[in-house]
Amino acid sequence: MKRIALFLVAMGLSSILLAQTQNSDSLYRQPLKTVLSEIEGRFKVKIKYSENQVNNRWVNYALWRFRPDVDETLANVLAPLDMKVNKEKEGVYKLKEYEYYRWNAAEGQATLNHLASLYQDKASWEKRKALIRPLLYQAQQLSPLPAKPLSKPIITPKRVMDGYTVENIAIEILPGLYINGSLYRPSKIRGKIPVMLSPDGHWAQQRYRADCQLRCATMARMGVMAFSYDLFAWGESLLQFKPEDHRRSLAQTIQTLGGIRILDYVLSLKETDPGRVGISGGSGGGSHTVLMAAMDDRIKLSAPVVSLSSSFYGGCPCESGMPIHLCAGGTNNVELAAMAAPNPQLVVSDGQDWTVTVPGQDMPFLKTIYGYYGKPERVENVHLPEEGHDFGYSKRKALYDFLVQNFKLDVAGVKDKDGKYDESKCTIEKEPAMYVFGEKAERLPANAIKGFEQLEQVFKAATK
Structure with missing residues (x-):
């Protein structure tokens, strides 16, 4: 069929093709893998992908989406599937497993204008905020929150460094479900000290x-406890799940629940x-930062880094x-x-991604x-x-400066001459030194x- 269609196009028999497009049963559907192979052959390029990315995916009217330019062709073919490619080098592309629909700047501005029209002062804004917050819990199936397991955190022996210590910690957030991280603390703790949750993004x-x-170590040397933790189905969580599980919708809920339970734990510490x-x-940890600060008023300071934008809602199901x-x-x-207001907030942006x-x-x-x-100066x-x-x-420096200013830290010991x-x-x-469960999951x-x-079964039982 593919060869016939290409031949007809080449011969200019558009009337025959037009008649054939009336066949609504076929829609000229072709497997995505076949279409990608056709693109590779026609444009002399290489497209890298895994079988899981292309299995059971089809493209309607695939050949009608082709254009003389390979980049435009790839965009036309992949957009209906909410997919895209990254260009690794000339002639080599890599298929992304997921790409959330990205708005252009004008659409983002239009949305902001609409939202801004819903409130005019503190009272009307607080009313809007009070409406949104409980709905965020409901949207993630966390209303009410599932019961907290009674188990104690699993903590590895403390490792003593120059001016700080590190312990690896696993917290059970649902029966049999653990969120793992590392807790960095100052070597000498006098009185009450601040704490920073440090979720990270999708970097390797x-x-x-x-x-x-x-x-995290520098924050600890500045006098801050820093809890660095894994995304769901990432890092040590892969002992329980497959990498592709990270790209399921429930990932966002589990990450939010994990952040809440980490807050419970650090606030239970006497220091x-x-x-x-x-x-x-x-990045993705920045999206999590924004969501956590909006949902939980125990958070008094937030700093999303290279993530916030009115034209991007997150590039992964764990964000959206x-x-x-x-x-x-x-x-x-x-x-x-904005729901973090009036608590201090630092937004770090750059010129080469959606935060521009x-x-x-x-x-x-x-x-x-x-x-x-x-x-207004607090943001x-x-x-x-x-x-x-x-x-x-430069991004870390911006964060350090912000913490010094708002948490009133003494940085004499962490700055050079x-x-x-x-x-x-x-x-x-x-990496193995940071595992909670050992190199072989023993x-x-x-x-x-x-x-x-x-x-899914455990979550359903915990939230019914």
Whole structure:
């Protein structure tokens, strides 16, 4: 069929093709794998993908979507499937498993304008906020919250570093479901100290990465407890689940529940100052940061990094898999970020991803909401126009400065003679050192859930 259609196009027999398109039963459907192979042959390119990405996926009117340009052709073919490719180098593409629909800047601005018309002062904004918050719990099937397991956290022996300590911790958040992380603390604790939740994004190695360890260790050396934790079906969570389980809608709910239970734990520690509890994550961890600060008023400071935008709702189901953005007639991440007001908030953006619009488009909206409380200065933006999507030193520096300012920290011991934050005394541990359950999962609890189907059963029982 494919060869016949191509021949007819080449011969210019458009009337025959037009007649054939009336056949609504066929729609000229072709398997996605076949279509990608056709694109590779026609344009002399390589498209990398896994079998799971293409199995049981079909494209209607595939050959009508072809254009002389390969990039336009790929966009036309993949858009109806909510998929896209990344160009790794000239002639080589990689299929992305999921790409949430991204708006353009004008659409984002139009949405902000509409939302801004719903309130005019603190009273009307507080009414809107009170409407949205419980709906966020309902949208994630967390109303009411499932009962908290009575088990104690599993904690590894403390590792002593230069000016800080590290313990790996697993918290049971549903029967047999564990969220794992590492708790960084100052070596010397005097009185009550602040705590920062540190979820991270979809970068390789996640909390095991050097820049994540540097960030948490430096915060600890500054006098802050920092809890770095895994996304669902990521990191050590892969002992219980498959990587593809991360891209299921329930991932967002589990991550939110995990953040709530981590808050419960750190606030139970005698050294925690409940008035100085913050959260900061990058990319997908930034989306989680915004959501947590909107939902839980125990969080007093937030800092989403390279994530916030009125034209992007998250590139993964763990950010947008549940209908949180449909709450209260429709919302977006910028309005959710505004729900943190008047608590201090730092938005870090860059010039090479969707956060490029933050300074001119999203910050004015946030400033207006914070202005309702007479505190517009409490929401800040550090924009790095020459940088891209990462959590590099300049982003970490922005976070450190913000914490010093708002948590009243003494940083004399973490800056060098030139006044720069000195991260050289932080130890970059190898990944196995950060495991709770051992290199071969030998310490994985006997009741641990194994697989997504079992999780669904446990979640249903816990929330019925």
